[in-house]
Every structure is written in structure tokens, then in C-alpha cells.
Amino acid sequence: MLDFWASWCVPCRAENPNIVKAFRTYKDKGFTVLGVALERPDDKQLWMDAIHKDQLTWTQVSDFKFWNNDVAKLYGIAAVPQNFLIDPNGKIIEKNIKGEELEKMLTELFVN
Numbered sequence: 001m002l003d004f005w006a007s008w009c010v011p012c013r014a015e016n017p018n019i020v021k022a023f024r025t026y027k028d029k030g031f032t033v034l035g036v037a038l039e040r041p042d043d044k045q046l047w048m049d050a051i052h053k054d055q056l057t058w059t060q061v062s063d064f065k066f067w068n069n070d071v072a073k074l075y076g077i078a079a080v081p082q083n084f085l086i087d088p089n090g091k092i093i094e095k096n097i098k099g100e101e102l103e104k105m106l107t108e109l110f111v112n
Helices: 010-029 042-052 070-076 099-110
Strands: 002-005 033-036 059-061 080-086 093-096
Touching: 002 010, 010 099, 070 093
Parallel strands: 002 033, 033 059
Antiparallel strands: 002 080, 080 093
């Protein structure tokens, strides 16, 4: 999963527990997350604090360019949270999947 989020984004922070649960459940079956944080230039500590508080144990990156992040531009990100579920071949199989929908999709992919 490619997850675009930000420490200052209330809906992002509200969704983080769902992603944490999914990661913990399916990481040993091949599910991983790359967090791309759209942070302001002076917000490194806020970002680090959010990662710690929300228990985001997967890889996190930020270039602190806020909306000018190159990866966000590549994926057409104009608002957060947004995510892309990507298969092992690099094909996007779902966009903006959250909460129970994420759990259902991952169960179908990894259990069935």
C-alpha cells in the first residue's frame, strides 16, 4: 500500500489505526505499507511525533515539500488521506480503500 498522509491531517490520523491493524495482521503474508507524508518544511518533529504516537512501524518518508512532493504529484494527490493498493507486479488494484473495506480486501487477497 502506498499511503499518502500528513501529521496535521485529522482524517489521516483517524485512519491510521485501521492501517496499523491491517499491517499487523498481514505483514507476515506479504502486505507492506509505504507512508508518504506531505509535511511542511519545518514540521519534522510533528511528523516524527505522529509516527510514534500512531505506532506507524512501516517505512515512512517525507521530503518536507508539502504539496510539492514529487511522488504526490506523480500520483495526482490533491488531498489527503489517499492510498493505492498495489499488487506485487506494480499494478494498482484499489484506490482510497479504508477501514472495513481495507480489511475485507486484504482478507480476500491473503486468506482466501
